[in-house]
Amino acid sequence: xxxxxxxxxxxxxxxxxxxxxxxxxxxxxxxxxxxxxxxxxxxxxxxxxxxxxxxxxxxxxxxxxxxxxxxxxxxxxxxxxx
Numbered sequence: 001x002x003x004x005x006x007x008x009x010x011x012x013x014x015x016x017x018x019x020x021x022x023x024x025x026x027x028x029x030x031x032x033x034x035x036x037x038x039x040x041x042x043x044x045x046x047x048x049x050x051x052x053x054x055x056x057x058x059x060x061x062x063x064x065x066x067x068x069x070x071x072x073x074x075x076x077x078x079x080x081x082x
């Protein structure tokens with residue numbers, strides 16, 4: 001019997017090699033929370049708590065990743081309907 005764990009079942013956490021090679025550790029940590037086309041970031045409070053950083057530090061790293069097109073930010077217009 002195998003005790004292996006399917007990493008995809010645990011949620012977010014995959015990072016592109018380009019991010020791993022070209023970005024500092026804090027950028028990589030923020031990027032690890034990114035989702036895919038079906039998932040989104042957890043709330044900023046959760047990420048900052050997990051990373052032990054403040055909101056401004058998180059925003060700085062998020063902006064750097066967005067600027068270098070390592071991640072994208074999509075408007076959440078569908079939330080207005082709820």
